Amino acid sequence: xxxxxxxxxxxxxxxxxxxxxxxxxxxxxxxxxxxxxxxxxxxxxxxxxxxxxxxxxxxxxxxxxxxxxxxxxxxxxxxxxxxxxxxxxxxxxxxxxxxxxxxxxxxxxxxxxxxxxxxxxxxxxxxxxxxxxxxxxxxxxxxxxxxxxxxxxxxxxxxxxxxxxxxxxxxxxxxxxxxxxxxxxxxxxxxxxxxxxxxxxxxxxxxxxxxxxxxxxxxxxxxxxxxxxxxxxxxxxxxxxxxxxx
Numbered sequence: 001x002x003x004x005x006x007x008x009x010x011x012x013x014x015x016x017x018x019x020x021x022x023x024x025x026x027x028x029x030x031x032x033x034x035x036x037x038x039x040x041x042x043x044x045x046x047x048x049x050x051x052x053x054x055x056x057x058x059x060x061x062x063x064x065x066x067x068x069x070x071x072x073x074x075x076x077x078x079x080x081x082x083x084x085x086x087x088x089x090x091x092x093x094x095x096x097x098x099x100x101x102x103x104x105x106x107x108x109x110x111x112x113x114x115x116x117x118x119x120x121x122x123x124x125x126x127x128x129x130x131x132x133x134x135x136x137x138x139x140x141x142x143x144x145x146x147x148x149x150x151x152x153x154x155x156x157x158x159x160x161x162x163x164x165x166x167x168x169x170x171x172x173x174x175x176x177x178x179x180x181x182x183x184x185x186x187x188x189x190x191x192x193x194x195x196x197x198x199x200x201x202x203x204x205x206x207x208x209x210x211x212x213x214x215x216x217x218x219x220x221x222x223x224x225x226x227x228x229x230x231x232x233x234x235x236x237x238x239x240x241x242x243x244x245x246x
Contacts, residue, residue, distance in 0.1 A: 002043065003017070018059055024038070051078065074209065088152075173199050
């Protein structure tokens with residue numbers, strides 16, 4: 001597999017990670033022969049350091065440092081909230097509102113019981129891009145299935161933050177085996193002919209810690225998303241952001 005670079009300079013590189021690819025090998029997935037870290041290292045012929053993580057099922061922008069020093073700088077920026085991250089998520093149901101802020105503290109480790117763990121501040125902004133209705137019966141009460149395409153902006157980087165927050169909103173991400181509904185996920189995968197977590201890291205914006213330049217990087221979602229109108233929608237979104245900041 002050859003990874004697609006979105007941006008590269010002498011200090012860092014950003015790739016477009018495909019869904020299903022690990023960021024790095026772990027004991028929990030020891031049978032997997034490929035991971036983004038090792039693939040990129042071999043592709044560039046030099047060591048690389050992941051500056052953050054994406055879940056295995058999530059596609060999109062993944063940032064690597066090309067030195068340990070840069071990794072520390074980028075890691076601090078993520079910790080301080082200096083990285084603007086935007087994701088696309090396809091979720092179950094239609095939210096009543098068009099936009100909102102989920103302010104819901106999260107336990108540090110989602111794989112352990114929350115009781116006894118300290119709760120960490122976590123906020124995620126979201127807005128609806130599209131509402132869709134599929135001719136798919138996943139509930140005996142309804143002949144169709146409603147889904148919504150959301151744009152989500154986590155203000156922190158808690159583990160599974162978007163996935164856990166959208167579950168808290170009662171609109172879990174389709175294809176989420178941990179926080180979603182198995183029968184619905186299987187029915188959607190059969191209907192679309194694609195089995196994946198429907199979460200994509202679409203935009204990453206930050207100021208280069210050494211060069212001082214403002215970077216605004218984007219990775220278009222794959223064709224399986226069926227988002228012919230997405231470019232226009234995002235252009236409007238970014239224009240609105242620029243107007244608010246100006």
